[in-house]
Amino acid sequence: MKDLSLLTTADLLPIKMIFFDADGVTKRKGTDFEKIEGKWVMKTWGLTEVMKSGLEKLRQYYIVCITSGRSMSYLLDVYGTLVSNRFYLQSEIGMFCYKDGKNCNTCDLTSEEISVLGEIKLGLKKVLAIEGVKGFEPKERIITLHCRHEIPEVLAVVAEADPRGLMHCWWNGEAYDILPKRVDKGVGEKWLCQSLGIKLSEVMVVGNGINDQEQGQKVGISVTTDPDHLVADFEVRGEERGGDALVQQILHLRA
Ligand SMILES: [Mg+2]
Missing domain, CATH: 3.30.70 (Alpha-Beta Plaits)
Structure with missing residues (x-):
């Protein structure tokens, strides 16, 4: 694995689309449950303003997709204001994709x-x-x-x-x-790339864990924000802030 500082403008040339994981890449990991008025409510970290504006700028240069194990209603809460024809959401490990204002199935279960x-x-x-x-x-x-x-x-x-x-x-x-086992982030990735006419060689994938493994195969560039748990072409240490560092570096290289 190469250190992220070695990523160059030339590496980025073929890239048209970037898939980011949510937790541990674009936002801080951690989930808890709290009982409020007799109901269990899930509590998680939100998106920082720096990350949000970084993703907003990034979508001028690349099509962006957040692919996560979270539900679509959760992803719409956190990333919904960024959604456009340059910014997509995939929930439940790529099983659903929010596209053209609809929650689409990428894979039917038996x-x-x-x-x-x-x-x-x-x-x-x-x-x-x-x-x-x-x-x-x-x-x-x-x-x-x-x-x-x-x-x-x-x-x-x-x-x-x-x-x-x-x-x-x-x-x-x-x-x-x-x-x-038939379902993984690679399935959602191929579904969206096919519908947008993008080749896997034109894709960058940024992840941090076991469920990002399939998605990072055969793509142009893979990046891990947790090299102890996910192997990729490039690594950036500091799991919760790794995505921030990457977004800033890409913006710097494109400026
Ligand atoms: Mg993750």
Whole structure:
């Protein structure tokens, strides 16, 4: 992996589109749940003004897409004011794409996948009382269970409800993401590139974790903001501020 300071204007020449992860790349990681008037409310970090104006400037030069495990309603809350025909959102590990004012499906699930996800969700309700389990994040399709640390019972529930091994159960450091193995950010990436007529060689991908791996394959340039957990062409240390550093460097190189 090369240090980000070695990225040059020549490297950027073929690039037309940049995919960014949300948490740990364009905003600070961390999710908590707080009970307000009897209801569990999810609390996360927002977008800094520096990052927001950086992304706004960046979209003059590149088509930008935020691809995240979060739900679309969450992404619209955080990034909604940036959305345009130069700025897209992909939620639930690329399963949905917000395009032309609509939430589009990038990949249809089979009835077996839908039923296994239902079984897993039911089974996981029993682990909610275990110490360290924080709660479910509201999602349309994938299951996200936030925990303070890894919980072996979660893997046991998934193994029992999914004997054919159709699902990924990814621990991302703050939550388990459970989703069909056919689905990954690479699927959403190809769907959007195809519909915009962009080749993968014209794409830059910026991520920080296991769910960014597929998306970073075969693209023009990949960047990691967490080199300990994700390998890429370029690395920038300082996970929460890595995305900031990258945006500023690209803007500097383009100026
Ligand atoms: Mg991330």
